[in-house]
Structures are given as structure tokens and as C-alpha cells.
Amino acid sequence: MTSIAILGSGRVGRVLATGLAAAGHTVTIGTLDPTREAAAWADTSVAVATHAEATEAAEVIVNALPGDVSVDVLRGLTTYLEKKVLIDVANATERGPDGMPGTLCYPDGSLAEELQHALPTTHVVKTLNTMVYSVMAAPATLTTPGTVFLSGDDPTAKSTTTALLTDLGWHPDRIIDLGDITTARAPEAFALLIGPLFRALNARAFALGIDHSA
Numbered sequence: 001m002t003s004i005a006i007l008g009s010g011r012v013g014r015v016l017a018t019g020l021a022a023a024g025h026t027v028t029i030g031t032l033d034p035t036r037e038a039a040a041w042a043d044t045s046v047a048v049a050t051h052a053e054a055t056e057a058a059e060v061i062v063n064a065l066p067g068d069v070s071v072d073v074l075r076g077l078t079t080y081l082e083k084k085v086l087i088d089v090a091n092a093t094e095r096g097p098d099g100m101p102g103t104l105c106y107p108d109g110s111l112a113e114e115l116q117h118a119l120p121t122t123h124v125v126k127t128l129n130t131m132v133y134s135v136m137a138a139p140a141t142l143t144t145p146g147t148v149f150l151s152g153d154d155p156t157a158k159s160t161t162t163a164l165l166t167d168l169g170w171h172p173d174r175i176i177d178l179g180d181i182t183t184a185r186a187p188e189a190f191a192l193l194i195g196p197l198f199r200a201l202n203a204r205a206f207a208l209g210i211d212h213s214a
């Protein structure tokens with residue numbers, strides 16, 4: 001059992017908190033509005049706290065914040081993030097007029113690299129950002145299995161993340177370790193496809209999938 005802080009109580013935060021708590025982990029949502037969220041999670045095992053309280057108490061922190069504010073918010077939590085695993089699922093884009101992800105905030109790099117640079121003693125792992133939120137904790141809902149990628153510099157942090165992905169229902173065959181944190185550039189660029197795919201598929205759930213069985 002791992003103590004996990006999930007920062008941000010939006011669609012992604014809710015799905016991951018519910019899935020990881022159901023797998024038996026100790027989950028705390030870190031939010032800007034603990035009063036509102038305490039009411040929302042009242043009948044569950046998920047606790048609610050401020051960003052700082054949740055991060056301080058956790059072994060693993062999940063960044064489920066908007067990507068364009070993630071570096072600033074997480075830099076403010078540096079002390080509580082030291083030597084911990086930071087799972088970054090965010091996409092850093094400026095929103096288009098339809099509210100969907102638009103231009104990349106870090107076109108010559110990635111949010112994950114920015115976070116690793118800003119938090120040098122924290123072990124950043126990029127994952128889960130190449131799918132719609134509902135698939136993150138329910139990969140079996142897709143008829144064709146999706147793929148989940150890992151990017152990060154620390155092998156132990158990636159092992160910890162892999163175990164949590166397995167708890168969320170991801171088969172080990174569908175998890176691909178792309179390499180160090182610089183490899184996060186590729187899955188982060190997938191954000192450019194999210195808006196067009198969402199419209200083309202009429203809002204149906206999807207995940208990027210790599211067929212590597214042959």
C-alpha cells in the first residue's frame with residue numbers, strides 16, 4: 001500500500017483517486033478548495049487536503065493539474081517533493097477557442113523535463129497523458145488495448161509507477177518504457193492530436209496504442 005497525493009480534483013484527479021483507492025492505496029486529493037472537495041469525497045476512503053498537506057504526507061505525488069500552471073504550482077511544493085516520485089500526467093498546452101488542447105507550452109522540450117529541471121531531487125515520471133481520462137483507470141473498456149508510456153530518469157521511480165499502473169488495470173505488455181525524461185517530448189506532442197481526435201470520434205474514449213506483437 002502506497003500513500004499517494006493527487007494534485008487537482010478535476011476529471012483526471014477524480015478517476016485516478018477513485019481507481020488507486022479501490023486498489024487499496026491511501027489516497028489524498030490536494031486541492032485549492034478543501035471544503036468543497038471534502039463534501040464531494042465524504043462517503044469514500046479518499047482524504048482531502050491542501051496541496052502542501054497532501055504532498056508532505058505522500059510517498060508518491062500525481063500531477064493532475066493544468067499543464068500550463070504545473071511548474072509554478074509544483075515549484076512552490078519543492079520542500080515536500082524532495083526525493084519523492086512525481087507522476088506527471090499533465091499536458092501543457094494553451095487551450096484553443098473550443099477549450100481543447102491547442103499550442104504546446106514547451107515546443108522545444110516538455111513539461112516533464114521542465115518539472116525535472118525545477119525539482120532536481122524529485123523523481124519525475126511521465127505517463128498516462130496519451131488517452132482520455134476515463135481510460136486511465138479502466139484500460140479494458142477499449143476493444144483494442146491502448147498503450148501507456150513511461151519516461152523518467154530514475155529506474156526505481158519507474159518501477160513504482162509501473163506497479164501503480166498495474167493496479168489501475170494496465171497489463172505489463174501494454175506498458176512501454178520509452179527511456180529517460182527527454183523521451184516525454186514524444187507522448188506530450190500527442191496533445192496536438194487530442195482535439196481533432198475528440199471531434200472526429202464524437203467524444204468517444206480513446207488511447208494511443210502501439211501494436212508491437214509481431
Ligand SMILES: NC(=O)c1ccc[n+]([C@@H]2O[C@H](COP(=O)([O-])OP(=O)(O)OC[C@H]3O[C@@H](n4cnc5c(N)ncnc54)[C@H](OP(=O)(O)O)[C@@H]3O)[C@@H](O)[C@H]2O)c1
Nearest residue numbers: 008009010011012031032064065066067090091129132133
Ligand atoms: N481530461 C483528459 O482526458 C486528460 C487526458 C490526459 C491528460 N490530461 C491532463 O491532465 C491534467 C488534468 O486534466 P483534467 O481534465 O482533470 O483537468 P480539469 O478537469 O480542468 O482539472 C484540473 C484541476 O486542477 C485544479 N486547478 C485548476 N486550475 C488551477 C490553478 N491555476 N492552480 C492550481 N490548481 C488548479 C483544479 O482542481 P481543484 O479545484 O481541486 O484545485 C481543477 O479541477 C491536465 O494537465 C490535462 O492536460 C487530461
